[in-house]
Amino acid sequence: MAPPPRHLLLLPVLLLLVSLLQRVQSGALRVLGPRDFDPKLYVDLPLAPGADRAAAEAAVAAVTTRGEMEAFLARYFARAGSDLVEADPPDFEAEPRGFLPRVASGEARAWALQVHALWKDLARRVAPSVAARPDRHTLLPLPGRVVVPGSRFREVYYWDSYWVVRGLLVSKMYDTAKDIVLNLVYLVEEYGFVLNGARSYYTNRSQPPLLSSMVLELYAATGDLGLVRRAFPSLLKEHSFWVSELHNVEIMDNHGRVHNLSRYQAMWNKPRPESATIDEELASKLNSTAAKEKLYHQIASAAESGWDFSSRWMSNSTDMTTLVTTFVIPVDLNTFICKMERDIAVFAELIGEKATAEIFSQASKARHTAIESLLWNSEMEQWLDYWLPTDGNCQGVYKWELKSQNRKIFASNFIPLWLNAHNSGLGPFLDEAKSVRVMRSLQTSGLVCPAGIATSVSNTGQQWDFPNGWAPLQHLIAEGLLNSGSTEAKEFAEDIATRWVRTNYAAYKSSGAMHEKYDVEACGKSGGGGEYKPQTGFGWSNGVLLAFLEELGWSQDKEIGCPS
Structure with a gap:
């Protein structure tokens, strides 16, 4: 059996830095106040060259004023985002050949070219220092160029990347799009699934699964069968993650047929490091440690959905402490997995894995039947999220009831x-x-x-x-x-x-x-x-x-x- 990937072995060490940075985050809120305070900033800070983590641990407790906090940060940490370096994409052209042939309006075309040029502003590479000293960064090393969302989001995000890829294909930036896909494949190889984002504090959850869709879009644009072969094992691994016991729920319909659908469920019951001060303030409304841990689990699971946050996950839309994300069978998640299963079937045919193609074609049909049987509402002519009873533990087979569809x-x-x-x-x-x-x-x-x-x-x-x-x-x-x-x-x-x-x-x-x-x-x-x-x-x-x-x-x- 192959040894675990290096970064999985390193994860406990990586999380030591996260723990320190959460303390810095709390101290900054205490000293600087809530105005213009962004908790994520502090957990994105890399240790400065020569700075010692243990010394920083000891020093942060003594910080009591704004000036002391500024001096502490300057001594022990580099700027957030400094462990990403700008990287001009070599496949970028100011006006690519064949760009938007159906846009005849000069004004619309000029603007579209300005938006196209933003890819240069958002393109980065992870600095070599991250791979050399991963214990000094919450950023994770990635093999290829990245495109970040922008502003406070200084790292790759999972489901964002699908639409980034779609835009890059319009911009004829096929190599950059391929780098993005291979970065996500690398995360599956290292962690067993695509992380919410490429940070050590995101290793407890994923995001809406669209990797197979990215591979399919890139294959359709380029015919790159080598990419399909390269990604295929990771797509199988990701599918296993989403249909595992962690996410799978069995529901029996009114005809006695048992269907399998998936839900979001993060592997976490603590404050999210990137928003720890916010989560802790919310949980302060609850009395027991157990209740707080349940809330933290629901918060992280809502973050896995990409919809963080929405009344969609709350039993009381005015009260965030009523999040019940893991008890919701989401329409969109199961749509994405159904698409993933069909994509894998197509890829399996392309590379000659006919038995696998048939397995995933049948899996996709079964999930589609489950979506239509359990989530479709013929009165509203919509698909509705299905709510499991929140007094259970989501184990065993649930009996479908119409009243459990969320009609909102x-x-x-x-x-x-x-x-x-x-x-x-x-x-x-x-x-x-x-x-x-x-x-x-x-x-x-x-x-x-x-x-x-x-x-x-x-x-x-x-x-x-x-x-x-x-x-x-x-x-x-x-x-x-x-x-x-x-x-x-x-x-x-x-x-x-x-x-x-x-x-x-x-x-x-x-x-x-x-x-x-x-x-x-x-x-x-x-x-x-x-x-x-x-x-x-x-x-x-x-x-x-x-x-x-x-x-x-x-x-x-x-x-x-x-x-x-």
Whole structure:
């Protein structure tokens, strides 16, 4: 048997630095106060050259003033992000040949080229010092170039990378896109799954699984069968992670058939290091250690979903302590795994693994049946998250009950439409008539707003709720509608994309930046809410914008700004 990867053996040592940095984070909050305080900044700090971790441990306890904190940080730590170095992508061209051929508008094209140029600003390499001395960094070493989301997000993130790859393919930056995919493959090889992000403090959870989709997109663009062969073992390993006992739940339908679906569940019951002071403050409302650990587990599991945070995971939408993430069977997660299973079947055929292809084709069909049997609601014409009883421990077989479907409306209720766009040659998942019914349900859901699709219809102050719209959700839904076979659905998808492109453009013109999220109530307004300040950059927003422009184009006479 092969020995464990070096970084798994090193993990306890790596987490010693995380523990120190959490103490620094707490001390900084105490000394500097909450104004403009970002807890993530402190756990991203690398030890300065020559600084001793044990000495820093001893010194931090004595810090009592702002000046002492500034001197302490300057002595013991380097700047956050300094262990990433800028890396001009060699495959970047100011105007690539064949870039956005359907964009005829000069104004839209000029802006698209500015967004394309942002890849240079977001491209990095992990400094060699990280691999040489991993115990001095929370950043993890990666073999290839990276594209970070931007601002406070100084490292690679898992599901963000899918839309970064989609944008890079529009920009004809195939080598950079391949580097991103191989970095994620490397994480699977080292840790057994793709981490939430490339930091030691993210080794306790993943994010929505889209690695197979990245491989498929890159293969479709380049025909690189070598990449498929290289990634294939890691895709099998990742699939095993998502169908393991940790994530799998068995539910019996009303006909006595037992189905398997997956849920989010982080391997963590402590404050998230990157937000420890926030989590500790929230948990202070609870009385017992056991209750706090349960809350921390639910918080980390919600972070694994990518929807951190949303009323979608709360039994009381006004109270974060009521998070029950691990008791929710999510529509979107199971859509992504269904797609993963179908992708693996396609890859297995390509490399001559016919028996494996059949196994995964059947697995995908079984999961699709489970989604339709347990999550589909024919009255609402939507797929709904299913809530397990929270007084159980998610073991054994659960009996399906209609009342356990969450009838609240979220954009995730429409994510299975995306399967229309990725039949992979194995036949459709949804027929045209059903797609149209789902589209009409979306049109009357309250989610469709002047500047795009809202995340939910509930304004809770959480960033994954109303009125925020997020690039991935616009793209998943619109791409599904575009490929449904219905002219009516295609026109609606184009309308969604147009609203989104216009709000991105207006916000860019007023701020000079692409934003992480947008307020869909008004064209040109960035989003807000949540536990950190709105961020710019921004990887997945750039990717979705370029993908929409490539697929739909922009005519010369079509207004690019907000409609008057």
